[in-house]
Amino acid sequence: MxxxxxxxxxxxxxxxxxxxxxxxxxxxxxxxxxxxxxxxxxxxxxxxxxxxxxxxxxxxxxxxWQPFAHQWLGFKILLLIGYILFGIAALKQRLSLPVRVACTVMALSQLAGIFYLARFKPLLFV
Structure with missing residues (x-):
């Protein structure tokens, strides 16, 4: 520790x-x-x-911390997967600009959620 x-x-x-x-x-x-x-x-x-x-x-x-005992951590892991997938799409040059912008917004939103959960560790489902 x-x-x-x-x-x-x-x-x-x-x-x-x-x-x-x-x-x-x-x-x-x-x-x-x-x-x-x-x-x-x-x-x-x-x-x-x-x-x-x-x-x-x-x-x-x-x-x-344990991902399944602490709900915020499990949800953070799910957001991380979404951030990775949308981040990859946002950086793909072969996709159209509107699609890349939408993926960027989604990736940054999920990143903000990750930072929020890491900082405050809220109790999500009572």
Whole structure:
């Protein structure tokens, strides 16, 4: 349990970095600069996501939270799956702009839900 706080802080940093990198990639695409897709920087989000997921599993292993006993955590995992799927669609160049915008709104909404649940840990269903 002594490692819980540093692991949690690193996990939170990676989560904020994930959101920042996602928005940055969206803005670069919107500005008509898809060159980031060809640079070595394109691998940074994948490295960060791997670290973020590893830290999440570490928190589950050393912390007091259980996905099925704590409703907010189970719902957060469902939102994460939605965020991943809509985020992938939002970054697909072959999709039309209106579809990508709708996917972006959905991905960012789910990301906001993830941050809310992580911060406040509400009791969802009584």
């Amino acid at each position: 002594e490692y819980y706080l540093p692991v949690k802080q690193l996990h939170m940093f990676c989560a904020y970095l994930n959101a920042t990198l996602f928005v940055l990639r969206l803005l670069l695409d919107l500005a008509g600069k898809p060159g980031w897709r060809l640079s070595p920087v394109r691998h940074l989000p994948h490295i960060n996501d791997t670290l973020l997921l590893t830290l999440a599993f570490m928190l589950l292993a050393i912390g007091p």
